[in-house]
Amino acid sequence: MNIESEIREAIDALRDTTANTQELYREACALLFFRYGITPTANKLYQFVRKGSMSAPAEALGRFWEELREKSRVRIEHPDLPDPLKTAAGELVGRLWNDAQAAAHENLSIFRWEADARVAAADAATRRVEHDWQAANDELEHLHKAIDQASERNLSLERAVAAERAEKEALARELSAAQQQHQAHEAQLSMARKDFASELEKLRDALRRAADRYEAAEKRALLEIDRERTTTAKVQNELAQLRQANVDLVQRQRDELSALQRELGSVRQALGAAEGSLNKMKEVAGQHIAQIDAMQGQLSQRTTEVALLRRELELRNEKIRTMAQQMLPAPESGDAHPSTKPKARKRKPLSPVAAAGAVTTTHPKAR
Secondary structure, three states: OOHHHHHHHHHHHHHHHOOOHHHHHHHHHHHHHHHOOOOOOHHHHHHHHOOOOOHHHHHHHHHHHHHHHHHHOOOOOOOOOOHHHHHHHHHHHHHHHHHHHHHHHHHHHHHHHHHHHHHHHHHHHHHHHHHHHHHHHHHHHHHHHHHHHHHHHHHHHHHHHHHHHHHHHHHHHHHHHHHHHHHHHHHHHHHHHHHHHHHHHHHHHHHHHHHHHHHHHHHHHHHHHHHHHOOOHHHHHHHHHHHHHHHHHHHHHHHHHHHHHHHHHHHHHHHHHHOOOHHHHHHHHHHHHHHHHHHHHHHHHHHHHHHHHHHHHHHHHHHHHHHHHHHOOOOOOOOOOOOOOOOOOOOOOOOHHHHHHOOOOOOOOOO
16 A cells, blocks of 8 residues: 555545635645645645535645644743844744754655565565465465365275276186186086096907907918818919908908007096196097097998908808709719718808907997
């Protein structure tokens, strides 16, 4: 707030307490001169008071200066002093009063300047405080916004944590179910191993029995071929060819048996490797079942081939018997009715191929 505003406020306060216009102008002159050190003029008085006509401030100003001069004149009343001395002493005291008043006005000006400087400093400090308060208010609003954003972010994080917790619980449930399924698969795999081992052992027993029967049949076939060899060279050649065919068939069956044993060995390796992973177990088990099915198909095919060879061998044996009958010497004419019945034809033993065809196989139940 500047000096002019202060003067206006002070004069407004005087206007409320003083109703007389001349008294109001006189108080305004005293206020300007003594409080603010401003020499009052008619224009300044009318500018601040704005009451009455233009002659009212001039009249009030004249009376103010007259009263001021009257009050500043010092009279020395002493009965022994002459009048000129009294006048000179009064003027000296008046000058001293004026000098003192001038010094006082100067000190008042200094004080007013210091006060104005303090007021300016206070205004600057007030503005700084207002600026700081505004900055603090802005920062507080920013903090409120940041708190709101943090609250929203916290809420979103809580929702995310809740979702992750639910997902974790779901994963835990899935893991428990997977573990139970893994245990069930382990049990199934153990049962499948036992069943496979049992079926494999049965298959081995059947193969051993087939091999024994084949060896016995081979021996019987060799004896039969030796007996028939003396009959004719042609039969001997045919029997030699049949023998070679039988040997080739035996070799093929032995090779196939070795291949089946190697496949069984690879199946065991695959089963051992399958214990490391549950997913691999299923795939390897499927592969093993497919291989077993293929082996069964091959075995069925070999059984069919053995049956065909058996039929072919029977046809050849029949042919051999027919040829043997043809090569026998014709009966004499006098012996039209032989006294003895022809000897019953001896039943030939089963050939190796026919014996091998009698092998019964058990098919493992498909899983």
